[in-house]
Amino acid sequence: MGKFYTIKWLESGQVSMIDQRKLPHEEVYNQYDDPAAVAGAIKDMVTRGAPAIGVAAAYGLALVPWHDKSGDVKVVVQEIQDAARVLAEARPTAVNLFWAIDRMMRLVDGKSYSSVQELRDLVLGEAHTIAEEDVKTNLTICKNGLSLIPQGAKIFHHCNTGSLGGMDYGTALGIIRLAHEEGKEVFAFLDETRPRLQGARLSAWELLQYGVPFKVVADSTSGHYMRTDKIDLCVVGTDRVAANGDVANKIGTYNLAVVAHENRVPFYVAVPKSTIDMAAPSGDVIEIEERPAHEVTHVGSWQITPDNTPVGNPAFDITPAKYITAFITEDGIVYPPYEENLAKLFG
Numbered sequence: 053m054g055k056f057y058t059i060k061w062l063e064s065g066q067v068s069m070i071d072q073r074k075l076p077h078e079e080v081y082n083q084y085d086d087p088a089a090v091a092g093a094i095k096d097m098v099t100r101g102a103p104a105i106g107v108a109a110a111y112g113l114a115l116v117p118w119h120d121k122s123g124d125v126k127v128v129v130q131e132i133q134d135a136a137r138v139l140a141e142a143r144p145t146a147v148n149l150f151w152a153i154d155r156m157m158r159l160v161d162g163k164s165y166s167s168v169q170e171l172r173d174l175v176l177g178e179a180h181t182i183a184e185e186d187v188k189t190n191l192t193i194c195k196n197g198l199s200l201i202p203q204g205a206k207i208f209h210h211c212n213t214g215s216l217g218g219m220d221y222g223t224a225l226g227i228i229r230l231a232h233e234e235g236k237e238v239f240a241f242l243d244e245t246r247p248r249l250q251g252a253r254l255s256a257w258e259l260l261q262y263g264v265p266f267k268v269v270a271d272s273t274s275g276h277y278m279r280t281d282k283i284d285l286c287v288v289g290t291d292r293v294a295a296n297g298d299v300a301n302k303i304g305t306y307n308l309a310v311v312a313h314e315n316r317v318p319f320y321v322a323v324p325k326s327t328i329d330m331a332a333p334s335g336d337v338i339e340i341e342e343r344p345a346h347e348v349t350h351v352g353s354w355q356i357t358p359d360n361t362p363v364g365n366p367a368f369d370i371t372p373a374k375y376i377t378a379f380i381t382e383d384g385i386v387y388p389p390y391e392e393n394l395a396k397l398f399g
Contacts, residue, residue: 056261058216059099059107061180065118067111069099072216076257085119087112087135094142094149097248101217102291102327103186106148109139110179113156117172125165132160132175144339145300145368146291147329152182186219189324190226192382197227197287197322198234200380205231205238205284208274208312211245211302212254213289213322223322224287225255227380232264240266241277245302247347247365274308278315285318287380293321293328297373297390298335303366309375318377325381325397335370343367 056079060068066083067090074080082098084090090112093099099108116132136153143149159178165171201207207228211217214225221229231238240259245251252268259266269277277283286308292300299305299321312319332338345363349355357363379386379394386393 056215058104058219059111059183061111061114061176061183065115067108067115069093069108070216071098072100072254073098075216076253084112085115087115088138090115091139091142094139100250101213101222102146102148102289103190103218103223103324104216105143105146106152106326107179107183107186107219109142109149110152110156110182112139113153114172114176114179117168117175120168120172123168125168125171128168128171129160133157143341145341146327148291148324148326151326155182183219186324187221189326189382190218190221190223191230193223193322193324193380194221194226194230196382196384197224197320197380198231198236200285200287200318200320200378200385201227201231201236201238202284203236205236206241206281207238208241208243208277208283208286208308208317209255210243210251210286210288210305210308212250212258214255214258216254216258217289223289223324223380224320225258225289227287227322229259229262229264232262238264240264241281241283242266242268243271243274243304243308244268245304246271249351250302271304271307275311275315278311278317283312283315283317285320286312287320287322290321290323290327291368292332292338293323293379293394294332294334294338295328295330295391295394296334297376297379297388297394298338299371299373299376300335300338300340300368301371303369306369306371306375309371313375319375320378320380321376322380325383328381328394328397330395330398335372338368338370340369341367
């Protein structure tokens with residue numbers, strides 16, 4: 053692990069998060085003591101990445117009983133329920149947000165507690181457990197992915213899926229990091245990932261921390277490098293996987309998968325089971341978040357378009373299952389047919 057952290061519970065009863073909007077120029081940590089503020093941090097992408105969003109939401113709910121002044125269990129339960137609704141509205145696509153909220157609410161809804169202290173300890177304990185499990189799950193995913201990484205591999209990566217997108221190793225970028233640590237002499241191609249530049253800003257910053265060789269390339273160069281540099285594989289993360297294997301991930305993933313398919317480059321998706329939504333039969337039912345226009349019209353504070361330019365800014369796209377070579381999970385590598393084999397993970 054580097055010297056930075058993504059999310060941490062402070063003994064003062066606050067959630068501390070690295071402000072990913074300010075990277076790579078400033079390493080700033082924001083403190084939150086209100087669940088609505090945590091929801092705002094998720095919506096504004098202070099923290100992002102499916103696993104990290106789940107952890108943030110869990111700690112956001114834990115803030116409610118921690119800061120209670122009423123001493124009334126019923127009041128606190130109602131406030132937790134209200135906070136859960138606010139957090140659930142922060143971002144619509146990443147299923148880990150809803151998974152973590154549902155898991156936390158199973159401790160609250162329909163249960164009886166003798167005191168706010170008892171409720172506080174249980175809710176905070178569950179949030180800690182979710183964070184600790186994320187560390188273990190992600191490291192297991194990374195270890196499972198090592199078998200797919202040949203010595204000296206050239207690997208294409210999209211967005212950011214490392215420590216900033218989860219706890220400790222993260223998922224897809226964590227596989228690249230672990231392969232480097234295991235002496236596999238890998239080289240990463242990080243596409244910029246417009247419009248928010250998670251690859252150029254965040255993945256590059258992380259790999260510099262860990263000493264992994266890489267270069268940042270424009271999103272539009274993937275076909276060129278696959279054709280000329282003999283890319284060995286692509287590995288990406290995901291915000292939601294449907295039961296049929298369709299993948300909702302950062303916008304541009306679909307483009308990359310199609311180009312990889314055309315060039316016969318394996319395309320792997322690293323995903324914890326908590327991100328697989330068996331209730332979604334296909335990607336067609338997954339809501340795609342539309343983000344503010346200024347993310348496209350501006351780079352930082354600099355406007356790059358004419359005034360009054362119409363903008364479309366979907367945060368995610370759907371990659372059909374046929375373009376996915378395999379899923380790398382904590383329970384092993386899953387190959388087609390996905391409707392059958394993903395279901396077996398939960399059997």
